[in-house]
Each structure stands twice: as C-alpha cells, then as structure tokens.
Amino acid sequence: MGARNVVSWTSLLTGYAQNGLNVETLKLFLRMLVEGIKPNPFTFSAVIGALTDEGMVEAGIQVHTMVIKNGFGVATFASNSLINMYFKSGMIRDARAVFDSMTDRNAVSWNSMVAGLSKCGEMDNAFKIFSVMSDEVRNVVSWTAMISGYLQNGMAEQAVNLFCQMSKEGIKPNDFTYSTILTAQPGVSPFEMHAQAIKRNYVKSPSVGTALLDAYVKRGNVDEASKVFQRIEEKDIVAWSAMICGYAQTGDTEGAVRIFVQMAKEGIKPNEYTFSGIINACAAPTAGVEQGKQLHAWSIKSRFNNALCVSSALLTMYSKRGDIESAFEVFKRQRERDLVSWNSIISGYAQHGYGRKALEVFEEMQRQNLEMDGVTFIGVISACTHTGLANEGQRYFDIMVKDHHIEPRMEHYSCMVDLYGRAGMLVKAMEIIKEMPFPASANVWRTLLAASCIHRNLEMGKLAADKLISLQPQNPASYVLLTNMYASVGNWKERAKVRKLMEEKKVKKVAGYSWIEVKNKTYTFLAGDASHPRSNQIYAKLEELSCQLKGAGYQPDTSYVFQDVDEEHKEAILSQHSERLAIAFGLIGTPPGTPLQIVKNLRVCGDCHTVIKLISILEGRDIVVRDSNRFHHFKGGLCSCGDYW
Template sequence: MAAVEQGKQFHACAIKMRLNNALCVSSALVTMYAKRGNIESAHEVFKRQKERDLVSWNSMISGYAQHGQANKALEVFEKMQKQNMEMDVVTFVGVISACTHAGLVDKGEKYFNLMINDHHISPTVEHYSCMIDLYSRAGRLEKAIETINGMPFSPGATIWRTLLAAARVHRNIELGKLAAEKLISLQPQHSAAYVLLSNMYAEAGNWQERANVRRLMDRRKVKKEPGYSWIEVKNKTYSFLAGDTSHPMSDNIYSKLSELIIRLRDAGYQPDTNYVFHDVEDEQKEAVLSHHSERLAIAFGLISTNPGIPLQIVKNLRVCVDCHNFIKLVSLIEQRYIVVRDSNRFHHFKDGVCTCGDYW
C-alpha cells in the first residue's frame, strides 16, 4: 500500500502509548519508513534505538539498499561488524543488493566471499540471484552465465527474468532468447518473458519476430500486466492506469500534463520514443509516452497539493527511461521533491537529479 500517512499515525499512537522504544516496535518502524520511501525517518528511528537486534540492522541495510544509497548501507554493515553482531542470510542479501543498485561489482564479490569464508553462511538462491543481478546490470553477462552454471541448484524464474532484463538492456538478443525460453518453460502464463522478448525484437526493428511472440501470447491467452501507479493525497490513495480517463479530474490532469510537456520542451526535453514498442509514427509514440500511469499520478499530485509538498508515487512495473528523464525535469521546473517506488527500487528526484544516478 502507498499509505504513508497511516504509518505515521501508527507511529504517533506508539509514542502516546509509550511503546515506541520497545525493540519489536522500533524495528517495525524502521522497516515501515524504509518501505514507504522515507529513508531519513527510518534512520532517525534507528539512531534512537537504545538497543538493536538483528532485525534492526538488517532493516536499515536493506532500506538503504532499496533506496540506492549503497555507501550508507555498507557503513551500517561495517558498524554492525565492529559490534560483533551475528549476521544471517538476510544481512548479506541486503549488502550485496546495495552493491547491485550502485554497480559496485568488486565490493559485491568481496562481501559474497566474506559471507562464505568468514561467516560460514552457505549461499541461498537469493544470494546467487543478487550476484547474477550485480553482474547483469554491469553488463558482465558472461560472468552472470558462469555464476548460473556454478550454482548448486537449478535456476528459478527470478534468475532467468533478471538475465532476460539485462540482455534486453545490453541488446544481446541471443542471450535474451535463451533466458526467455527458460522463463516461459517455468512460467508459461506469466507475461514478463513474452513482453521483454517482444520489446527486445522491437528495439532491434525485427517487427516480424515481435509479432510472432505476440501471437504466441494470444494463443496461450497470456495477458500483459498493465502499468498502474498510486499516489496518496490527503489520506486517500488514488490509482491510475496508463491512458486513464476515469478520474473525475481527468481533464485537469491531462491539461497539466500538456502544460508540463510545453515547459519541458523549452527546457530541452525530447521524448525518447525508443521505448515505445509499436511500429507507428513518432508522433503517436510520443502520445503513448505522455499517458504513462506515473505521469498521470504526478500531474494529479501537482494540481491537488500545495507548492513545495513532496509527492510519492508507487508503480507496479519498472519506470521507463523516458519517464525517468521526464520526472527529473519536472522535479526541477516545479521545484518538487518526488519519490517513485517502482518494481525494482526507490527513485528520489530533486532539482533535476535522481539518487539512482541513472543506474537501475
């Protein structure tokens, strides 16, 4: 849920009842704030803890990892080591994940080996998945395949999906096809493999192969997961679908979007139509981009809140590159702090910059 304010109200109740310093409550608060996009509040609660257990440390490390603040996650881990805290599998999932989100390949390898050799923790599927993600995002696809082949168990859907997404980013069609076939054999009714593979063919301009994948989806009655975005305004959560016109303020939302696009073009914005996978004219592609669900949610947030109020969006899919560029510029021209939680991680946009450093 995107209910940030509700979480704050529970925190207030805990303070009034003098339960906020109970270890299980304070650890839950760290997790809640981190998962709700407020990593600063998570750290404030963490700092005030008079005692900490493994859950506290793991929550803070994982929180920083999800927010792309790798150095802070590793700082917490180093402090944890100095206090001779016993670590578990979750600790190292958080640490390696932090390295993954920042492209710290060497450090990720270092902590993976530290886990095995110094802490005598046997790697789980999650650890291998993190390592494959680490290599894949950095474009080291051969190393990712080597890791898959060296695992003591069969790779599952998550691993093949990770490899497929990386193959698409790095335009390796042969590897993408292999990963898609493996993923489809494991999850024949899940749309991710079909969509990623068809998008890959579209990027390469191979419209015939794209059409073949789409026909296979139709034959198997596989439906593409629609892109939804949520925003909470005045304690109420609103959801938007791409191209949505069902909201009572729909006219105002689209009017605000049109105004934003004009102002952004003046600031140098050019829509990146490479991420619209239809064999249509560029003008139609731009129209498709402008109606993505996160843009509708942001436009609604801008017209429904006072200037300067931060906006927080949750999206069920990965934010596309063009929307990422769009939101960066909106944060600059509107002078708004915008947090977007997509299927991968948190993005914090401020003054035209994202904390992910365009690496996600």
C-alpha cells in the same frame, strides 16, 4: 505461637506464593523457622514453588535436605514441587530420583514427569513414563503434555498421531489440547480441527479460537480466520493481535486497520505485538502514507515505541513507504537492536539507492563483531548492485562464504546475477548461473532476461526467456520482457510471434498502473487514463509541462515505446504513461512545494525517468517514485539511483 498454628502459617505462605510474592514468601518461611514452627509437606510445597519461580535452585536443594530431615522425603505434595523445581533447572537425574523415591504418586506426579522430560527434549523417556501410567492417572493433561512435547521438539507427525490415538481411546481434548495441536501446521488440517472444536463447543474459547484463526492465516485463508475471530467470546488482546497480524501478512491494510479501530472502540488497549502487527500492515504499498505516521504517534503515546518489535516494524514501515530518513531516525533511537534492525536499514538504504550508506552500516556491524546472516549479505550485495559496484559485490559474496561460512542460497545467486547483469557483464552473470550447485530458479532467469533487455543482448535474452517460459509458462512477465527486447531493436516480426504465442497460451499482459495518495485518499491511473473526474485539468497540466520540458531541452526517447507506430504517436504514448498522470494530478492536487510519492507496479521507463528529473527542477518538488525494482528519489534534477537502475 504454638505448633498447632502451622496450618495458619502455611495458608499465609501459600497465599503469598500464589500472588507471585516469592521474596516475601521466603522471608515469612525463615521467620516461621525462627519461631520454632515445624513445617508440614504443604509448607514445603509452597516454599519450593517460590524458590523455583525465582530460579534459586541452590536454596531449593537446601530445602530438599530439610524435607528429608523432617521425614517428608516421600510426601506427595512436597515431592511434586521438587520434581518441578529440578526440571525447570534442567536437573533431570535429580527430578527422576525424587520421582523414584515416592511411595504415593498422584496424577500431578506422573504428569510433571511427562511434561518435564518433554521440555528437556527427553521424548523417548517421556513416552516410557506415559506408557506405564494407569488409566486412573493418564488424563487429558497427560496426553496434552505429550503432544506439546512432540511439537516443541519438532516431531509434528508424532504429535498428530498421538492426537488421533487420544480420540480413538475416548479421551476428550480440552481447549489447551486444541490450541496446542493447531500449532502442528501443516501436519493437521484446520478444517478438521475446526469441526471438532465446534462439536465440543470449544471454538468460542480465546485460546482455541486464536490458535484456529492462526492456523487459517498460515494457510492464507483470512476469510475463514475472520469467521473464527468473530465467534470468539471475550476476545483477549492475543486474539485481536493475531487477527490484525493475519490481515497484515496478506497485505490487507484496510482489514487490519478496521480490526484495530474496532478493538479501540471496545476499550481494549493495544500491546507491543498489536502495534507491531498494525504498523507492519501499513508497510504495504497500497497503505496510506499518513496511517503509518498516526500509528507511530499512537505507539509513542502508549509508550510502546521503544519495544524492539515495534521499533523494528516502524523502521521497516518507513523504509517501505519511501521515507528512509525517518527509518534511520528510528534506527538511531533504538535502545536495543537485533539482527532484523541492522538488516532492515541495510536493505532499506540499498532499495533507496543509497548504496554507500548501506555499506557504511555494514562496516559498522563488522567493527562491532555483530552476528550476520544470509539476509545481511542479500542487503549488502543489493546495495552494490544498485550502485554499480560489481567488484565490491563479489568481494562481499566471498566474505560471506569464506569468513562467515554462510552457505549461499538461491537468493544470493540471484543477487549476483543481478549485480553483473546490471553492470552489463552478461557473460559473467551466465557463469554464475552455470556454477550454481542447484538448477536456477525462475527469478534468476528473469533477472538475466531483464538485464539482457536493458543491454539489448538478443542472444542471451532469448536463452533466458526460453528457460523462464519453460518454468513459468503462464507468467506474463517473461513474454512482455521478450517482446520489449525485440521491439527495442525494431524486430517487429519476432515480437509478433511472441504476442501470438501469448494468445495461444491465453496469457494476459499485466497492465501498468501508478497510484498516488492525496489528502488521505489513494488515486490509481492507467496509461492514457481519462476516467478521473479532473482528467481535463490533468492533461492540461501535462500539456503545460510538455512545453516547459521542450524549453529545457528535453527530447523524447521513443525507443521506450514498444509498439510499431509512427514517431509522433510514440511521443504521445510516452507523455501519457501512468506515472506522469499520477504526478500531474499530484501537482494540481497539492500545495506548491509539497513532496509527491508515487508507486508503480512495473519498472519506470528511461524516458519517464528523464522527465521526472526535469519536473523536480521545473516545479521545485521532491518526488519519490517506487517502481517494481526500487525507490527513486528525485530532487533538483537528480535521482538517488544515479541513473543506474
């Protein structure tokens, strides 16, 4: 081969490099040298690009020496490739030296410097380069590189200001500019960007559309996000996944599943992020139990079940859907585990009443010297709270602060108040509140109020209620807890005063309801509900159970009825609580032995708790009840909470 064929060699090298065949590119280059072909600047550019992609910076430095020896030290194409290589290796001085030595710089040279310095966090130097660029080379790519750099370095305000300046100077943003600036939320309004994107006809672009719908999702505006999604032409998997995650984040399982099914019909194959999003959607309390299992099977079939984001989503989904055993199976099978995996299984066990198991997992983390964070200790302290281990909870709090140097947040103090409050140590709980380095949140006072109600401490309860009502005057939970506390000690006069205050402030009590899934359909019940088509059979079943319960020695605890009515009426009210109606329907609507799972929006009362334990024996059923606090697993007359909740 003669020297005139350097063009042919370079074309071949460039083709290999553009197709990602970097190793083959390097082999071909060495063969070219052996055959005595002298490279030109374009040859060096292709080879340096391949070395950069492979992270072979030492070999790149050797090629740089060859570039200089061959007299191409100032050649634009080769130098641009060297600048890119040095920046990707974090060698800022070397990149700058190449740039300074160039006699003929083009737009790529300048933009490479701006982008490279931005990615390395050198925003002041990047802006200096950007400022001295001529109008011929400072194009939309330059502006976008600077905007992107500011955002990547946490300087959203500067990014937005530069975007506005860009528009004033008449530089038209491209789709990448829009998709970049939209990540600056909440620094820039998606409505403003939406209008501009429509004006310039970029809204149909997948990158702009996806960024725009993501911006709307971050603001909780899923309806607007959905409109953007529908306008995107040639939706890619990123757009589909973003829309599914949007619905998942707002708890709209139905919307997420609808999009997932639509995607499948259009022949788009889900990736691990799509599965993660849709499985997270199925973790919502209103989601069907079977949907999550079907998606698990689908992820296995698609070979994405072992991807960390998918396995973590499965773990969380099973835990939140009441199946802690399946959650632990997923945890055991994870090929790799991140902090989210460990935190999820700890908090899962805590929420299900298996405090000792949660602490065993934590001890294993300690043995392996694994990283821990504030969320880990929220799970650990919660495990102690749900198991009545007050001293252990305090010990773990101290370990978090002294050994792991984690600054306690409001959530940690709330957990500590809950820990002592449930244990009846209300004075200690109050001490925690007084020692906090910041004012107590509404959640902290609500926690103390709930504990005061359980232990019927009127003085502490009144104090907590006053604080809570001053922080959240329109939240009905504060008033309801207070009225229940007065009712539990028979103080109907004070209860009436609180009810009158609610009327004056137009605060409406949240109705207690329970729901159950039977044959892939969800049924909701209110207390005393008679709207179900099988209402007669449901109440007949409750009557049958009532006879069996009395035969088993059950005596109704009417202290859980917070209305001033006679005892007989109180018993009738208890027997028609929403969770009992849901269980009765589950018993008549499913084959004998089928486990039942009920969700309740409020806390299960003590009397219902006693009744469900007895029903689990009488009917031979495993019953899981998820209330506003935790999961209760009833089996053989026992509950996982150990009657401590």
